[in-house]
Amino acid sequence: MLYTLTDLVWLFFIYSFAGWCIEVCYAAVRRRKFVNRGFVNSPLCPIYGFGSVLFGIFLPELTGEPFFLFLGGMLLASVLEYATGMAMEKIFRKKLWDYSDIKFNLNGYICARYCLLWGALALLTMLVTNPLLCGFFRFIPRPVTLAVQWTAAGLLALDFITTAMAVLNMKITARRLAELSAGMRQTSRLLENRLTAGVQKRMQKSFPSISKDTLVADLKAHSVEAGVKDKVFAEGCSFYKLVSLFFIGAFLGDITETIFCLLTTGILMSRSSVVYGPFSIVWGLGCALLTLFLYRYRNKSDRYIFMAGTLLGGAYEYVCSVFTELVFGTVFWDYSGFAFNLGGRINLLYCFFWGIAAVVWLKMIYPLLSGLIEKIPPRAGKIVCNCMIVFMIFNMILSSLALARYTERNTVLSSDGILSAEDITADIQHTAPDGKTPDTALEGTETPDETSDETAAPDETAPGMEASGDGTPAASDNARAVTPLEAFLDSHFPDERMERIYPNAKLVE
Template identity: 40%
Template sequence: MTRLLFLFFTYAFLGWVLETVLVTLKQKKVVNRGFLNGPLCMIYGITAIILTVGLTSLKDNIFFLFVGSCIYATVTELLAGKFLEKYYHGRWWDYSKKKFNFDGYVCLDHSLFWGVLGVIVVKWLNPVLNRFYNANVPILMHTLMWILLAILVLDILGTTSVLLKANDQERYNESNKRIAKFTAGLRAKISSVVERRILRAYPLSPELQEKKGKSRVFAEGCGFYKLFWLFMVGGLIGDLVETVFCRITIGRWMSRSSVVWGPFSIVWGLGFALFTAILYQHRKKSDSFLFIAGTVLGGAFEYLCSVFTEMVFGTI
C-alpha cells in the first residue's frame, strides 16, 4: 500500500511539473495546473498505479505495453473528465478542436503520448523508484506516505468546498428545476388517474383514447436504474452463455460464476453497464465504430479483470 502511495505521489508530482511547464511555455506565464491546490495532478498518479498494477507483466513486450497504456490511460482520462464535469461543473481540459477526439475529453495524439509515457513508467522509471523506496528506512517511508495522504485528503475537501460554494447559484437554479419537474410529474399522475376514471365512464372519448394510446417510458435515457438492471441481466446472461459454451467445447458442466455462489458473472455484468455508460451517447454511430470500440474496451477490461482476480484471489 505505501509503495503504491509512493508511486502515486511521485507520478502525480511529475505530471504536475510536466503540465505546468507545457502550459507556462504556451501561455507565457506561470499556471498552476491540476484540480488541487497542491503540486499534484491526480490523474497522472492514478493512471500510473493502474498501469503499474495491470501491465507490469508486459514490461518485456513493448508493443502490447504501449497499446495497453494507450487504452487504460485514455479510458481513465475519459472517466476523470466526465466525473469532474458532472460533480464539479467544469471542464479541466477540452480537445473538441483536435482531430480524432472523443467527447472532447480524449484525442488520438494525447492517447499515443499516454502510451509512450506508460512504456517509460512501467519499463524504466518504476524499477528506479522501487530501488529508491527500498533504500530508505521503512518506518520513515510509511510515515511520510500517510502524512502526504492526509494532506491530500484535506486538499481535496478544501477544493471541493470552494467549488461547491462557487456553484451555489447554479445548484439553487437546478433545485428549482427539480421542484418544477416534481410538480409537473405529480400533476401528470393526478391527471392520469382522472383520465382513467373518465375512460371507464366514457370509453368513446376520442381525445382521451388517443392520450391513452401514447407510450410512457420508464427511466428515459441512460440512468442509474437501466445501468443497474443491465449489470444484473448481463451478469446472468454471461454466466449462462459461458456455462453452455464450456459444455459444448469441453464436454462437461462447470460453474462459470465470478466470485459469487449463484449463477452470476460480475465481469459480464460490469462490462454490460460500463460499456453502455461510455458508448450510450454514440449509439447512433455506425456498427463498425461500436464493434471496434467494444473490441478494444472489452479486451482491455477482460485483461484487467484477469490481473485483478489473480492478484487478489490467486486464481486464473
C-alpha cells in the first residue's frame, strides 16, 4: 500500500508516542522511578516516529518479501539510530545512549540485539499495525485531520525550539563556567536563564552524561585540540573533509561509470546526475557517507569493511532509487535483468561491488586523498569548498527543475489517465481509427465536390484545440499559459539535451 502525506504524519505522532511509552516503561523498570526519556518535553520520542516514516516511504514494495522487509527495516532504523547517536555526541560530546557493554555493538551507537528488534518492528508495523491504522485514518474527517496535525506539528516545533534553546544555553553556560574560576561558578549558576532551566534539569535527569560538569571538562579538553586543528585544513573526519570527498567522489564516480559503459557497451554516454559538470551525486554521497560511518573502523580487517560496505551500499542504493522515483517520477537504473535483484533497484552483484569499493576506498584511496586535502591552506580550502557548495546547490536545484519539466512535457494528466507525448501528438493530428492520417484516409474516397452538402463531413479539431484562421489546430483558450520559468527550462533544457544527460532515465507510468 502507498501512504499519503497525512498517513505519514499520523504514523509519525502515533509511533513517537508509542516509542516514548516503551522508553519510559523500560527506564521505570531499570531505575525504579518515572523518567521522561524523550529528548523533547512532549511525551514523544521522535526517533521512533522518523523510523516509522522511513518504513512507510521506502519499504512498501517489500511487504510481499518478509525476509527483505525485515532486513530493510533493520538497516534503515539502525542507520537512523547510528546517525542520531553520532549527531547527539557531536552536540553534547557525550553519548545519550551507549551499548558498549552489549555484545556485537558498533561503537556503542547500535548493537545486534536492537538491530534485530528494529527488523521485527518493521514486520509488525508494515504488515499488521499500519494497515489497521490507515484504515482507521480514512474515517477521520479531513478538517479534523488537518486541525489536529497542524496543531500537533506546531506544538512539536515549539517544543523543539525550547529544547534547542536549552541545549544552546547549556553549552554557553558550560563554556562560561570553563572560563571562570571556581569561586565564580556558583554565582554563574544562579544567573541561568529560567526559561530553559526546567528543560535542562529534565534532560540532565534523563541523560546524566550531559550534565554541565561533564560539558565543562569536555570543553577544556577539546579547546586544546581545536587550537591544533585550526592549523590544518579539514583534519580528521571533519565537515570540509567530507565536502571535499563528496566532490572528488562525484567526479571520479562519473568518470568510472562512463568508462565502464564505454568498455561494456561500446557507447559513450553521460552518467552525470546534474546538468552542469561530470558529477554523480550517488557516488559523491556514497563516498562521503562511507567515510562518515566507517572512518572509525578504517583500521579494521578487510572482511569487516567489506561486509559493512555491502550492507550499507545496498541499503543506500535502494533508498536512492526509491527517492528519485518518488520525487522525479523517473527510474535512473533498473537491475531487473540481473539475478538476485530486489525490485530492480539493487542486486547482489552490485552490493558486492559496494563492499569492494568500501575496502578500496578506506584502505587505499582515502588515505591518499586525505593527505592531499590536508595540505591545502586552511583559508583557501574553506573559500573553495564554500563556493563549490553554493555551485552544487544551484546545480542540483536547476537539475531537479529541469527533470520535473522534462517529465511534465512527456506526460500529461488527463481525466482518462496519463497520455504520453506521442499520444498527444497523434491526437492533435487526428489519427484515423485505421491508423491512417487524415490525408491518407481521404485517398480513394469521394471529394466534397462529388458529394452532397448533406453528406459532407464537418471539420473537426482535436480535443482541447480550436481551428485557427489557416485551418491548423491552435491551443484553446483554456490551455494554461507557460510561465517564464517553464519557458526558460524548455529553451535551455529541451528533450534532446535531457536525453543526452540522462540517457537511461525512464518515466514511471
